[in-house]
Amino acid sequence: MEAAGGAGGEAGCVGGRGGESPPPPPKTLVDWALEILDTADPDEKARLGDLAAAEWLRGAIPLPYDPARPPRPPPDRPARSDAVRLLPPSQMPKLGKGGSAQSRLALLHSLAHTESWAVDLSWDIVARFGARLRMPREFFDDFARVAQDEGRHFTVLSARLRELGSHYGALPAHDGLWDSATRTSHSLLARLAVEHCVHEARGLDVLPTTISRFRAGGDEQTAKLLEIIIYPEEITHCAAGVRWFRYLCLRSHNGDPTASSVPQDITQCSVLPRGGTSDINKVEEVEDGPEAKLAEPSNGHDKTVQQVEDELAQCKLVDIDDDAEAAVIRTFHSVVREYFRGPLKPPFNTEARKAAGFDPAWYEPLAVKEVERQAVE
Template sequence: MEAAGGAEPAEGAAGGREEPQPVSRTLVDSALEILDTADPDEKARLGDLAAAQWLRGEIPLPYDPAHPPRSPPDRPARSTEVRLLPPSRTPKLGKGGSAQSRLALLHSLAHTESWAVDLSWDIVARFGAQLRMPREFFDDFARVAQDEGRHFTVLSARLRELGSQYGALPAHDGLWDSAMRTSHSLLARLAVEHCVHEARGLDVLPTTISRFRAGGDEQTAKLLEDVIYPEEITHCAAGVRWFRYLCLRSCNSDPTASSIPQAIIAQCSELPRDGTINDNKIEVVGDGQTARFTQGSNGHDKTVQLVEDGMAQCKLSDFRDEDEAAVIHTFHSVVREYFRGPLKPPFNTEARKAAGFEPAWYEPLAVKEVEKQEV
């Protein structure tokens, strides 16, 4: 039957009416769901699922440029069963000489890993889309988040095996306090959380392992030694890698590197301005194209293809000595601004080196900077 004014166009025909395309679930959507989940076991389970789906390609987009994600919460949802105290009021853990002290150490480790789950998903949700980070950035921190969730799960299970549970003791909120101080800057977040706190974990873990072993708890010692310790090295490495990347990207006049202070950009050596750094150093291709993403006639598939075409393809390895010197100088400036006090030796030099974290990065920060006084 012919309608007034001509034939009604068929569904899906050229120039005709099309069904609205469904909004794709993205990795950032999953990160926000995890941050909104209070139960720590469920938080870890959802994180493991999201990371696995992303790494298998079942979540095709890191974020949907046609539907900007909401901002992550200032503080993630947390279980009310875990009583949080100021660091100054948190009971001392002891040195593992008694069963009670070892339980306190184990509980503290589980708490740190639970917070690390939130920190890893927060960095994805807070900075990934905002700074149009490469796909490898999302890969790295999805893996980190998955590891941290597994660490929490096995430590929490070990607590139960020993007749306790996560939440049985009070804990402090220091890690998230520093996360809030760096919530405006990915560069500062990477420096403080992933290059200072994560590296500090590498420094103290061997001693912690020895304390459990000396107390006769070989099972916990092996858990820390064989599972958690080697994976924590890769987490520190991710922080170092992406700190370097951001510094070099800012030197390349990248307009998305808004977290880099201009004074710090000026410290970097001059790099090519065509978006590509070759010779097996860093290659950035297509950066800036994300601003032109649209939800076109092919809907979801077209959006996926545009993200794949426009995301920066990042290859990180060695680069020039002068570039490394500029990055290290930037690291010193950022840590002195956002971390309270000097770094505490002794340092686990071997583990830090395995993470790409040479002494030149951190040794100058181990003493307070002394201002020169005019005579």
């Protein structure tokens, strides 16, 4: 796929060149997702994603997909800018632990890179699976919000790099972030389990330590950005993975492969909450300088997790008996062992995982190698 796809996306939404009439904007959310995946520039990718999500959520995009025509398949690998030098994981320099300014810049660059790929990942799940599996409208709502969040995360991290005298692309970046997406491209169940449960949950495990490293290094600005904006929204992203993994398991069990709406016995709410502490508008200008500051969180990580957990409590399963939940968890174990290499790595952020709908029964058995588990049994 050529990087020119991104330029076409920009022309489609901003206007034509040389006096030509601009091509019509995408008609469905899946059309928008494909346009975003074909956009190479990371800033433009995030901008288009924010626009598409906002238009969808306010009802300006009428259809998630066109049922009268099969959608164009998404690219095997999204368009990416050549300005970011990608290296195999084995050749990536060590990030360090944030003890130096150089190490903190490397950590910040790595976070921005991860969020940029997360934008593609969120739109890919919409484009690849939404129409093919006739997913309900709530599925598109959730992942449009996730994609919008990920684009905002990239934007604020990229802006922070510039404030520190660097920029996204100044350092080499990990080229393995799309590998598991490729391995799960044929199965929504596998994609949800590995990308939106395992990887997203791993981010919850390590993010408090990352925040502490920036704070210990004297970069309170970045620490608060991660703590107030990114951390609570990442909990809801993991919750989306758990929610739709459950939904697919229960839909299959009920013998309804093309359900058009979320059954009331699966969830109590139509959309995931938008964690109130994560408002981007909490970034305010300092009166006496160009630096930005973030409003102080009341009680740090614990309050953030508790607030999101309280909001997500409205999305818990209802009228699902213990046997059905146990069957869902067994399916999760089976899918993760098939598509994720090796055991999960503790320690786990138990409270954040719980807020996302993850009880230890979901992930603790996966922290043991399969051969060790069979020996115990």
